[in-house]
Amino acid sequence: MNDHGIPSDEQLVAYLDDQLDTEQRSRIDAAIAEDSLLNLRLQWLARSSLPFKDAYDQAGRQAPVDRLQSMLDSLPSPERPAMDRRWFLAAAAALVVSGVVADRLFIGWQRGQQQNDWRALMADYMALYVPQTLDHLPGDEAAQRAQLRTLDARLGLNLTPAKLTLPPAQFKRAQILEYDGVPIAQMTWLDPAHGPLALCVTRTSSGSRTFAHERRRGLNVVYWADMEHAWMLIGHNPAAELEDMARLLRTRISA
């Protein structure tokens, strides 16, 4: 009620909407009984009570439910077994101990935004991988397809499991990582001889470049770029073997 004890429009609307408690309600009932103008105001406001629900229920039938449902079905499951989490926490704990490494990553990444130091960041990440990080992951092609679609959407790619076969290494998982809002896709394989292997990609506009080699944190890296993306293949495989794989992947992916 306002200063004069006359219910406001807010209160009258709440009255109409049955959102008042018993005491507030009876106060408004009393006020209406006394004041015919107030009663008229209430009736005026009540004109706005339209069949809203019915109208929008009808409209809701136009929803593209089938398309939305298949979108929902295609969203990858957030399956991250407990093993993986323990590993990640252990890795995080290790980084607390070597805080310098983490800071270097941070600074490195800041500088690397314009340069190619995203590779340093990914190398630091991949250095934490062991075969057990990957070997429990199921080789379910449907799930992998869904994972790849997420990558496609974020990075403007067109990936399929067929383009990513690298026998004898087994394709394990594709996931999106992000650092300061910059998406980085990481596709991982488990090589029976050399352990975890990853293809990483991020967007770039620095122009294409051919294969180059480097070593980071004890891992071999082959990196290259096309007009829109920078790529790196990283693993414990010998550099020449890694380049052969990179060549194969580049051909298939650009096809």
Added chain:
Amino acid sequence: MRGIPGPGRGHQRFVENLRPERTEVAIASDQALRAELGQHLARLWRYGLLLSRHRHVAEELVQATCVRALERVRPLAPGTRMDCWLLSILHSIWLNEVRSRRVRQGQALVGADNALSFDGEHAAQPNVFATQVIRRVDSLPETQRECVFLAYVEGLSYHEVAEVLQVPLGTVMSRLATARVKLAEYPPLHAVPSPSTEERR
């Protein structure tokens, strides 16, 4: 070395930022959540359309809402209504991400490309009343429109509307009152012979 931040900060950022987008959720609850989400798709789309007035944006909003919902690690607090929770996610994505992005990109938010209508490609036979109601609601400003929708279409209590929109209860009340005053100014529905005459504005 160049001005290194304190030892903890870089690490913190690393852990926060360089992580898989999805964290662990029990598979069983993931499936249950998916089934539940499937039940709400049309309602979410309808709300997305009410906010954005564009069908493709509505679909984008539903997808982003599903992604966000599936990422949730912990179960909802007991007593939380699933539909309210999803509506609040969609609203926050609209407010904080999609709408601001579209404004930045200079994309018009008015002049709906193909907002709710019952004509043309859509098979459902037009219900004259429904079309009129939707036109009237659509003519309200966004903040009033969403309150009307959540309270009168979704049937949420004022408290629930306030929670979904993250605004005080008094704000919900005043928006609804303002909207009601405007809606009351229209002639009664049955007095309008055809939606194609008076109300095309």
